[in-house]
Amino acid sequence: MSVLCDIKDVKKVYGSGPAAVQALRGVNLTIDEGEFTVISGPSGSGKSTLLNLVGCLDVCDEGVMTLLGHDVKKLSPKGLAQLRAERIGFIFQSFNLIPVLTARENVELALQLAGDTKGDRVKRASEALDRVGLGDYLHRRPNQLSGGQQQRVAVARALVKEPALVVADEPTANLDSNTGAAVLDLMRDMNKQLGITFLFSTHDPLIMVRARRILLLRDGQIEDDEIKTRSDLTREVERKAVQEMLHNLADY
Amino acid sequence: MRLLPALALRNALRSPARTGLTALTIVLGTALLTMSTSWLTGVFEESLSSAAEPVGHVRIADPDYARREALLPLYENIEDTAPILAKLKDVPGVQGAFPRITAPVALSAGEELGEVRGLAVGAPDAWYRERLGLADDLVEGRLPSGPEEVVLGATLAKRLDVALGTEIVVLGQTQDGSMSPLKAKVVGVASGGSGQVDLAAFFPLDRIQWMTDIPDGATEILVYAGDRDRDVALADRLRALDLGEVVVQPWSQRDPWNALLGLISLVRNMLNGTIVFVTALGVWNTMMMSVLERQAEIGVMRAMGLTRFGAVALFVIEALCIAVIGGVVGVSLGAMGSLWLETHGIELGSRVSANLPIAVNTRLYADFTPETALSAFLLGLLMAVLGSAVPAMRAAAIQPVEAIRANR
Numbered sequence: 001m002s003v004l005c006d007i008k009d010v011k012k013v014y015g016s017g018p019a020a021v022q023a024l025r026g027v028n029l030t031i032d033e034g035e036f037t038v039i040s041g042p043s044g045s046g047k048s049t050l051l052n053l054v055g056c057l058d059v060c061d062e063g064v065m066t067l068l069g070h071d072v073k074k075l076s077p078k079g080l081a082q083l084r085a086e087r088i089g090f091i092f093q094s095f096n097l098i099p100v101l102t103a104r105e106n107v108e109l110a111l112q113l114a115g116d117t118k119g120d121r122v123k124r125a126s127e128a129l130d131r132v133g134l135g136d137y138l139h140r141r142p143n144q145l146s147g148g149q150q151q152r153v154a155v156a157r158a159l160v161k162e163p164a165l166v167v168a169d170e171p172t173a174n175l176d177s178n179t180g181a182a183v184l185d186l187m188r189d190m191n192k193q194l195g196i197t198f199l200f201s202t203h204d205p206l207i208m209v210r211a212r213r214i215l216l217l218r219d220g221q222i223e224d225d226e227i228k229t230r231s232d233l234t235r236e237v238e239r240k241a242v243q244e245m246l247h248n249l250a251d252y
Numbered sequence: 253m254r255l256l257p258a259l260a261l262r263n264a265l266r267s268p269a270r271t272g273l274t275a276l277t278i279v280l281g282t283a284l285l286t287m288s289t290s291w292l293t294g295v296f297e298e299s300l301s302s303a304a305e306p307v308g309h310v311r312i313a314d315p316d317y318a319r320r321e322a323l324l325p326l327y328e329n330i331e332d333t334a335p336i337l338a339k340l341k342d343v344p345g346v347q348g349a350f351p352r353i354t355a356p357v358a359l360s361a362g363e364e365l366g367e368v369r370g371l372a373v374g375a376p377d378a379w380y381r382e383r384l385g386l387a388d389d390l391v392e393g394r395l396p397s398g399p400e401e402v403v404l405g406a407t408l409a410k411r412l413d414v415a416l417g418t419e420i421v422v423l424g425q426t427q428d429g430s431m432s433p434l435k436a437k438v439v440g441v442a443s444g445g446s447g448q449v450d451l452a453a454f455f456p457l458d459r460i461q462w463m464t465d466i467p468d469g470a471t472e473i474l475v476y477a478g479d480r481d482r483d484v485a486l487a488d489r490l491r492a493l494d495l496g497e498v499v500v501q502p503w504s505q506r507d508p509w510n511a512l513l514g515l516i517s518l519v520r521n522m523l524n525g526t527i528v529f530v531t532a533l534g535v536w537n538t539m540m541m542s543v544l545e546r547q548a549e550i551g552v553m554r555a556m557g558l559t560r561f562g563a564v565a566l567f568v569i570e571a572l573c574i575a576v577i578g579g580v581v582g583v584s585l586g587a588m589g590s591l592w593l594e595t596h597g598i599e600l601g602s603r604v605s606a607n608l609p610i611a612v613n614t615r616l617y618a619d620f621t622p623e624t625a626l627s628a629f630l631l632g633l634l635m636a637v638l639g640s641a642v643p644a645m646r647a648a649a650i651q652p653v654e655a656i657r658a659n660r
Contacts, residue, residue, distance in 0.1 A: 057555055057653040078559070085557020092656060096552040100262035105255060112255050113557040157556075169656075 003066075004165060004197050005031040005054055010063035012049050012220075023049040025220040026063070031199065033164070036191045038208050039201045041217035047201035048169060050217065054199055055088055055167035056080045068164055085114040089158030089196075091168035091187075095150040097142040103129055103153045104138040110157045128160040129153065132186055148179035155183065159190055165197045172204050184210050256562060260569035263542070271574055274538040278578030279585065281531030282632040286586025286624060288523055291593055294619035296516050301480070303512070304503045305383050306448060308350075308474025309483040310490060311506065312336060315499045317471055324356055324471070326427040331469045336495050343493070345477050345486050350379040351470030353460045357424040359453060361412045368411045371452045372424055374460020374470075383476065386442055389449055392416060393440030399459050402436035406443035407450040414438050422453065426465035434463050480504075528635050535639025539571055543643040550647050551655020560648035567644035568637060575636030579629045587625055593618035 012024040023046045031037060031054070039047045052058040053065060056072060059080075065072045068087055075083065084090075089110075097106045107125035118124075126138055132152040142150050151171060158166050168187070172180030188210050191198050200207050208214055216224035264271050311318075317328035330336065333351040340349040352375040360367040380386040380395055380403075387395055391406055393416045402420065404412070414420060418438045426432045436459070442449055461467055477486040483502035490500045504513055543550070550563055558566075597617040 052653050055555075057656075081554070081557050081559060084555060090552070090555050092552065094548075096548060096656070098259065098549060098553070100266055101255070101259060105258075109255050109259075109553075110556055113553065113562075115557075 002033050003030055004033045004035070004068065005029070006064075006066045007053075008064045010053065010060045010065055012046075012053065012058070012060050023220055024053075024060070027220070027222055029215070029222060029225070031197065033197055034191070034195045035213055036188060036198045036211055037200070037213040037215065038211035039199065039215045039217055040203065040208060041223075045217040046220040047217055049220075051167055051169055051199065051201045054165070055090060056084050082115075086161070087164045089161065089163040089166040091151070091154050091158050091166060091171045093170040093173045095142070095147070095154050095174070097150055097153055097157075099142050102139045102141055103134060103145065103156075106142070106153055107157045107160050110160055114161045116161065125156075125160060128156040131159075131190075132156045146179075147175055148183060151175060151179075151183050152186065155186060155190075159194070159196065162194065163196060165199065168198065168200045170202055170204070171200065172202070172206060177206060180204065180206055256566060257569055260566050261573050263546075263566070264570045264573045267542070270538050270541060274535055274571070274574045275578040275581070277531055277534035277538070278575050278632050278635060279582035281527055281534075281635050282579050282582030282628045283586035283589065285524060285527050285628040285631055286583050286620075287589045287593070287618070288527070289520070289624045289628060290586075290590035290618040290620040291598075291616070292516075292520055292523070293621070293624065294594065294597075294617045297619050298616060300509075300513075300516075303509055304480040304483075305385070307503060307506070307509075308383075308472070309477045309480045309503050310475040310487045311501045311503070312473040312475060312490070312495060312498050313471065313501070315497065318499045318501060324354060326353075326355060326425065326464050326466065326471065327429075329353075329427060329464075329466050329469045329471045330473065330498060331466070333470050333473055334468065336473055336498070339493050339495065340473075340475060340490070343486075343489055345482065345489065346475055347478055348378070348382065348476040350376050350383070350474045351457060351472070352379065352474055353457070353464055353466065353471050355424050355460060355464055357422045357453065359408065359412060359420055359422050361414045361418055361420045368408060370405070370408045372422060372455060372460055372463070373452050374455045374457045374463075376457050379474070380454060383474070384449075385444075386449070386454060389442040389444040391441045391443050393438070396439055396454070396456050399456055399462075400434075400436050401439045401456070403440035403442050403454040404438055405450040405452045405454075406441055408453060409438070409441045416441070422463070424460075424463045426463070428465065430465075432463045432465065434459065524631065528631055528638065531632075531635040532639035535571060535575075535636055536642055539567060539640045539643040540646070542570070543567065543647045546647075547650055547655045550650050551652040554650060555652035555656065563648040563650070564641075564644040567647055568640050571636040571640035572633060575633050579632035582632060583625050583629050586628060587620060590618045590620035590624070594620050 007027055007029040010024055010027045014021045014023055027050060039050055041047050053060055054067065056067065059073055068083070070083060098109065101109060104122065104125045107128050108121050111121045111124065129135060129138055132155050134149060134152055134156065137145060137149060145153065172183060175183060184207055187198055190196055200211070202208070213227045215222055314328045314330055317325055320328070337349055340346050352373065355372045357372040358367070358369050377395060386403065393403065395403060404414070412420060416438055419435055420438060421433060421435055423431065423433045436455065444450060475486065475490065477483060480503060483504055487500050487502040503509055554563065594617055597615040599615045
């Protein structure tokens with residue numbers, strides 16, 4: 001497997017002076033193509049910051065980050081936008097579909113923003129929705145879909161351009177457990193079928209159970225990075241999930 | 253980018269109340285622009301017409317007379333107008349040429365000389381009828397038909413307290429500065445609604461030539477083209493002739509008309525600019541609300557690769573969609589109002605124009621043209637672009653990561 005993302009001693013600070021918050025304190029990480037990886041950790045540990053950096057939504061203050069062969073720090077805002085548009089798919093916690101567009105148009109928009117000039121955009125958008133089980137809902141607007149259906153549209157939108165990487169920020173946080181599990185199984189299938197790399201940030205044990213690799217972040221540093229066998233994974237993830245929940249409860 | 257215009261159009265229909273408010277702003281702006289432009293055009297056309305006809309579309313005069321015109325120097329005259337008038341007859345585009353003398357005089361109707369001051373004008377009967385419209389301005393009586401007859405402006409007649417048939421004494425000067433009195437019988441009283449007619453005494457040309465001792469000449473020759481807007485072209489043609497030691501001045505380049513034309517243009521532009529600015533502020537307000545409401549959406553689209561230009565275009569297109577509808581409605585309403593003003597006009601009252609140096613009709617009419625409607629519509633689009641530019645740029649500046657974080 002070739003390396004998709006290589007992060008070396010990356011640091012990120014928000015704010016300045018006494019109010020400065022060091023979100024990442026020297027992270028080193030390599031993500032290979034085709035991984036199905038979870039970034040976990042308590043609130044404020046730097047999960048979203050790391051996810052934003054890998055998704056090229058933000059740029060690190062120090063260190064080196066190479067993504068798909070590009071030194072991200074050297075890319076212009078336009079270059080970053082182009083990389084995001086063509087090679088990275090996004091799935092958000094709040095779905096973030098465009099409310100005035102139908103399901104098919106929302107998916108088609110991703111192709112259009114990626115600069116796809118092929119004439120079969122409508123067909124490909126329809127096929128992507130068909131793949132996520134929404135072939136009969138092409139002309140529904142987001143407010144006519146359930147939360148799970150909306151997130152499926154978001155998955156189709158992220159995958160339709162066949163990106164190298166899908167970045168998903170708490171994708172199941174606004175879904176009930178059954179729907180969340182169904183959406184995750186869908187993403188895992190896409191990972192297996194298409195070889196697309198998935199990177200999640202989550203607290204959700206449902207995702208951690210399905211992940212092949214779990215990164216545990218604490219205080220802006222990677223505390224644990226393990227690639228599990230399936231049995232180990234299930235056991236370990238359940239243990240971590242329980243620990244995590246207890247930890248979060250302690251935070252309250 | 254087929255979806256972006258569609259998205260902009262649907263966004264325009266997303267919040268009917270807000271879109272309605274934006275459209276109403278543009279309706280008011282374009283309607284106001286149409287009506288104000290039509291009315292100002294009507295008023296200015298009327299004023300300019302009143303200004304240009306009495307002074308000639310092109311004037312030929314002695315260079316020194318032209319330079320010191322305010323003093324009316326009679327000795328700086330064209331000694332013999334006949335050769336020039338003969339040459340003008342063959343020039344294409346010349347529709348009339350009239351010698352004229354204007355001289356300061358003192359008038360009296362009783363024993364005491366110099367009771368009332370005014371201007372004596374000497375010109376051919378054709379000029380009085382065709383260009384000054386003096387026959388139309390007569391309140392009573394008729395135009396002069398003999399050498400010892402005069403038409404008085406209404407203000408002069410009132411100050412002299414004379415009636416038709418009264419003999420008046422006019423004390424003027426020859427071109428050498430000698431006193432030169434003449435007698436005349438009042439055969440008509442005219443009122444043009446301005447000082448230009450109401451403060452003047454109108455004589456046959458030969459009578460004033462006799463008074464000023466300029467027997468074959470005049471202080472000016474007024475030349476007319478078919479349209480006053482062709483004054484510059486006609487002046488260029490006349491300058492190519494050998495007319496002797498004279499200056500040829502198109503009306504629009506003479507004081508004070510050149511300044512007046514600049515002023516008219518300034519007033520129009522200021523008024524239009526003010527309306528565009530105020531309307532754009534209204535559009536800005538509602539479009540800014542849209543941007544603030546859709547921050548997360550724009551952030552997501554920016555994350556997906558929407559360029560800054562695309563974000564700007566999204567909001568500008570939305571505003572333009574609203575402006576097209578608002579502009580059509582606004583211009584239609586404005587056109588109806590303008591057509592009403594074109595028929596009925598607005599009465600200002602005679603006091604407004606009584607002391608103006610040029611004749612102005614006291615009932616002012618609009619002049620609505622398709623060009624006015626088109627320019628108001630285009631300015632409506634400009635209002636939308638200006639009003640949405642700042643909100644659109646703000647949308648373009650939204651950082652995806654911040655917008656998405658705020659929406660969590």
